[in-house]
Amino acid sequence: MSLSHNTYFDGTVQSLGFEDGNRFTAGVMLPGDYHFGTDAPERVTVVHGELVVRQPGQDTWDTHPAGSVFEVEGSSAFDLKVAGPTAYLCEYLPVS
Secondary structure (H helix, E strand, C coil), X not given: XXXXXXXXXXXXXXXXXXECCCEEEEEEECCEEEEEECCCCEEEEXXXXXXXXXXXXXXXXXXXXXXXXXXXXCCCEEEEEECCCEEEEEEECCCC
């Protein structure tokens, strides 16, 4: 097993992860607007700060403060608005 470090959007989003049969990443985001694609379904827990999320195919935005959880379907894309420094945990779910 090894750790992976990913950097996105000129360093304003970074994550550290591992895979041991399950895949997890813990990450941080600086303020900004972001668009992410997914391969597998994801469960995101907001640890600190707040994420404002537009789910695939939706026109509305949902606010997720620290302590909340949301899921994103696999093989899709979603948008985030981040107003302040935010930390998150992402669990990659099995494809059903």
